Amino acid sequence: ETVMTQSPATLSVSPGERATLSCRASQSISSNLAWYQQKPGQAPRLLIYGASTRATGIPARFSGSGSGTEFTLTLSSLQSEDFALYYCQQYNNWYTFGQGTKLEIK
Amino acid sequence: EVQLVESGGGLIQPGGSLRLSCAVSGFTVSDNFMSWVRQAPGKGLECVSVLYTDGTTNYADSVKGRFTISRDKSKNMLYLQMNSLRAEDTAVYHCATIWSGGFDVWGQGTMVTVSS
Numbered sequence: 001e002t003v004m005t006q007s008p009a010t011l012s013v014s015p016g017e018r019a020t021l022s023c024r025a026s027q028s029i030s031s032n033l034a035w036y037q038q039k040p041g042q043a044p045r046l047l048i049y050g051a052s053t054r055a056t057g058i059p060a061r062f063s064g065s066g067s068g069t070e071f072t073l074t075l076s077s078l079q080s081e082d083f084a085l086y087y088c089q090q091y092n093n094w095y096t097f098g099q100g101t102k103l104e105i106k
Numbered sequence: 107e108v109q110l111v112e113s114g115g116g117l118i119q120p121g122g123s124l125r126l127s128c129a130v131s132g133f134t135v136s137d138n139f140m141s142w143v144r145q146a147p148g149k150g151l152e153c154v155s156v157l158y159t160d161g162t163t164n165y166a167d168s169v170k171g172r173f174t175i176s177r178d179k180s181k182n183m184l185y186l187q188m189n190s191l192r193a194e195d196t197a198v199y200h201c202a203t204i205w206s207g208g209f210d211v212w213g214q215g216t217m218v219t220v221s222s
Contacts, residue, residue, distance in 0.1 A: 001167075034208035036151075043200055043212035044151065055210060087151060091207035094166070095141070095153040 002026055002090050006098035012106040015078050021101045023071040023088035032092035035064055035073045038085045038100075047086075048073065075103070108132035108211050110184075110201050115216030122191050126216055128184035128201030136179045139204035142186045144197035145215075152197075155186060156204065169195075191220045 003026040013019045023033070031051040036044035046055045048064035051071060061076045075082055083105050088098040114126040126142070141156045154166045155175040163175050174187040184201050198215040205211075 032207055036209075043202075043214055044209070045212075046205075046208045046210045049206045049208035049210075053206075055208065089151070089208070091204075094164070095156070095207075095209075097151040097153075099150050 002029060002093045002096055004088055004090055004096055004098035006086075006088055006101045008101060009099075010102045010104060012104050013078055014106045015080060017078055019075040019078055019082075019103055021073040021075075021086055021088075021103070023066075023073070023098050025069045025071075025090055025092075027093075028068045029090040029092035031067045032090055033064075033066070033071050034089045034091065035062075036087045036089065037082075038087065044087060078103075080105075108203075110203070110211060110213035112199065112201055112213045112216040115199065115218045117219045117221065118191055119222050120192060120220055122220075123187070123189045124191065124218060126186040126188065126199055126201075126218070128186075128213060130182045130184060133203075134179065135177045135182050135184055140175075140177065140184050141202050141204055141209060142173075142175060142184075142199055143202050143209060143212075144195075144199045144218075146194075146197040149197075153209075154199075157184070188218070191218075193220050196220050 005024045007022045033051045035048040038044040052064045109131045111129045157175045172190045176185045200215040202209040203211040
């Protein structure tokens with residue numbers, strides 16, 4: 001099983017600033033990685049697939065990068081609605097998620 | 107409008123069975139990869155089952171041999187038959203489509219509680 005590890009568990013950032021979230025795979029997954037945003041009481045929302053392709057309707061301030069085992073989700077100029085829980089997920093070998101990073105207001 | 111609506115959750119005793127349903131609208135269930143993803147209270151996400159367009163199915167090791175995913179094209183429905191339920195199966199169960207590897211359309215989920 002491919003284990004996904006996200007860091008940090010919690011990230012405190014001020015509105016308007018940049019946030020960088022990390023995700024590491026236990027083995028190479030090429031670019032077979034997606035990112036999600038989840039708010040309390042809601043289903044996750046797909047943000048990024050293919051490591052760097054934004055899903056339909058996702059603002060340009062969300063960007064993804066990386067390949068192999070190291071991946072990054074960057075949120076530039078944080079808006080109030082961006083503070084939420086973020087998950088990475090690999091689909092190279094079955095489908096497994098990281099444990100999540102909570103992005104909170106500083 | 108593309109929409110997924112789950113139903114069938116509830117309180118069930120350990121060892122019991124439950125069938126979850128997912129009503130699909132806006133597209134044909136057999137034209138997409140479909141999945142069930144669960145989230146235990148306060149925990150992360152786990153994909154438990156996938157049904158591909160060619161009818162092939164796959165399951166997480168944690169549910170293999172106990173859960174069965176299926177679809178009914180005439181009703182445009184997705185199902186998850188869950189047998190031999192355990193306390194650790196307690197979770198919100200979402201149906202979701204898979205597009206380019208990511209889970210792109212989600213239902214709001216149905217809660218399954220396994221407890222005596």
